[in-house]
Amino acid sequence: MALWGGRFSTGPAESVFALSRSVHFDYRLAPYDLRSSLAHLSVLEGSGLIDKGDSAKIAKVLRDLMTEVSNGDFGIHEDDEDIHSALERAMMERIGDTGGKLRAGRSRNDQVATDLRLFSIDHMLHIAGLVTELQSALLAKAKEYADAPAPGFTHLQHAQPILFGHELAKHVHAFARDLDRINDWLARTSYSPLGAGALAGSSLPLKPEETAKLLGFNGAIGNSIDAVSDRDFVAEALFILAMVGVHLSRIGEEWCIMATSEFAWAKLDDAFSTGSSIMPQKKNPDMAELARGKAGRLVGNLTAVLTMLKGLPFAYNRDLQEDKEPLFDSIDTLNLVLPAVTGMVATTAFNRKKMAEAAPAGFSLATEIADYLVRKNVPFAQAHEAAGKCVAIAESQNKELHQLTETEFQSVHKDLDVAVRTVLTVDGALSGRTTHGGTAPSELKKQFAELENQIKSAQSIISNEAKSFSEMMGG
Ligand code: ARG
Numbered sequence: 001m002a003l004w005g006g007r008f009s010t011g012p013a014e015s016v017f018a019l020s021r022s023v024h025f026d027y028r029l030a031p032y033d034l035r036s037s038l039a040h041l042s043v044l045e046g047s048g049l050i051d052k053g054d055s056a057k058i059a060k061v062l063r064d065l066m067t068e069v070s071n072g073d074f075g076i077h078e079d080d081e082d083i084h085s086a087l088e089r090a091m092m093e094r095i096g097d098t099g100g101k102l103r104a105g106r107s108r109n110d111q112v113a114t115d116l117r118l119f120s121i122d123h124m125l126h127i128a129g130l131v132t133e134l135q136s137a138l139l140a141k142a143k144e145y146a147d148a149p150a151p152g153f154t155h156l157q158h159a160q161p162i163l164f165g166h167e168l169a170k171h172v173h174a175f176a177r178d179l180d181r182i183n184d185w186l187a188r189t190s191y192s193p194l195g196a197g198a199l200a201g202s203s204l205p206l207k208p209e210e211t212a213k214l215l216g217f218n219g220a221i222g223n224s225i226d227a228v229s230d231r232d233f234v235a236e237a238l239f240i241l242a243m244v245g246v247h248l249s250r251i252g253e254e255w256c257i258m259a260t261s262e263f264a265w266a267k268l269d270d271a272f273s274t275g276s277s278i279m280p281q282k283k284n285p286d287m288a289e290l291a292r293g294k295a296g297r298l299v300g301n302l303t304a305v306l307t308m309l310k311g312l313p314f315a316y317n318r319d320l321q322e323d324k325e326p327l328f329d330s331i332d333t334l335n336l337v338l339p340a341v342t343g344m345v346a347t348t349a350f351n352r353k354k355m356a357e358a359a360p361a362g363f364s365l366a367t368e369i370a371d372y373l374v375r376k377n378v379p380f381a382q383a384h385e386a387a388g389k390c391v392a393i394a395e396s397q398n399k400e401l402h403q404l405t406e407t408e409f410q411s412v413h414k415d416l417d418v419a420v421r422t423v424l425t426v427d428g429a430l431s432g433r434t435t436h437g438g439t440a441p442s443e444l445k446k447q448f449a450e451l452e453n454q455i456k457s458a459q460s461i462i463s464n465e466a467k468s469f470s471e472m473m474g475g
Helices: 014-020 023-046 052-071 083-103 108-144 164-189 208-214 224-229 232-258 286-293 295-309 318-347 352-358 366-375 380-396 406-412 418-423 426-432 441-474
Strands: 149-154 157-163
Touching (some): 083 108, 108 224, 108 441, 149 426, 157 164, 157 426, 164 232, 232 295, 232 318, 295 318, 366 380, 366 426, 418 426
Antiparallel strands (some): 149 157
16 A cells, blocks of 8 residues: 555556565564554644544554564555555554544654664664673683683784683673673664654644653654654664674684684584585584674675765655665674574683693793893893894794703893793793783783673663663553
């Protein structure tokens, strides 16, 4: 059923209808559309624009439709254009012309903008919850390997020894920033477009502030043209989701490398790896690869929406219908990837022995020599040079730094004595790095405690928000 037949002599051409149609994807807005219709109805009734009897009839249909939608019983018709027209069609089928009263003062322009905000808030909260589950899995793993030395890398080359728990915990920080982003996105997104009508507001006595409150928003948007045209909240949500995806892709890459037989640091659980159809011996890190690969579509979805918005005239243009599929896709993608990565992280076993053996390899303790000289007041540039010479000697003689002789140390720098050997151990290098956020065990302990508190507080904020959102949806 079209919502706009009056001034036309024919219906749309088949190709026009096919291109305009969005109900096959925007049906997902149904619960939010019905909920915002209830809010709109209550304002129409409050202003005396719909009498109590009609209002009760309409409200009953809206509630019936809510139940049907949530049971999967609501049927879309061939000629439904979008979810807004499908729901209005169903309303008219049930109570005839009375159903048409609900459209007073409302356009699909403010309607779809409202629905999509509600949809986004609901789903971003869900994603936020999944992110905290992944954080918990990462933090638990980090604690399990809190005392395991491993080489840290720069340029994928051994750099300095670190504790493996420190290595794992870094990911928790990245996701904490994503949660922060969701939190402030939420504060910015929580304004209602309803009441803006097509673009100019309404001559009817509507109360946008009141509908906003009924829908759990913090307020109504201050400009009706902006209200129907703004999709910043979609673009921002897509950026946050892409950023989460990029963080997941870096975990994915790390896991792929650690699971190679050359590294053999990570042993994936059978339930979180896959086999090959031709090579029976294979155990592949497909979850890690998909975590890496899915980042592409998440970035693509953000690009699609920003490009669609660029240069778009005001107010509503049909281009805006292109906001939904990218958003739905990014949300669906993360709903799949996050739990799989959480499971993969939680079930991976790491080879402490291999990591510990690798920790001092590649002269990763060379910085200790430089720092030792700095503590003896040697300027760092000179100290760096001296440490480099030690590496060159050790390399040419095929030995480790602590195996250099006293004469060799002395030949490099007069302040370099054999006592330097005391810092040329992995334990020494680790426990010395006590700066805030450093890899020393004492710092790691503090870091874990802070992360644990952060995760707990994020979880409580998210569950409170989700609770009030679902109470609001229950109407
Ligand atoms: N399906 C449309 C969308 O998603 C709803 C708004 C249609 N408004 C209009 N003026 N044609 O954008």
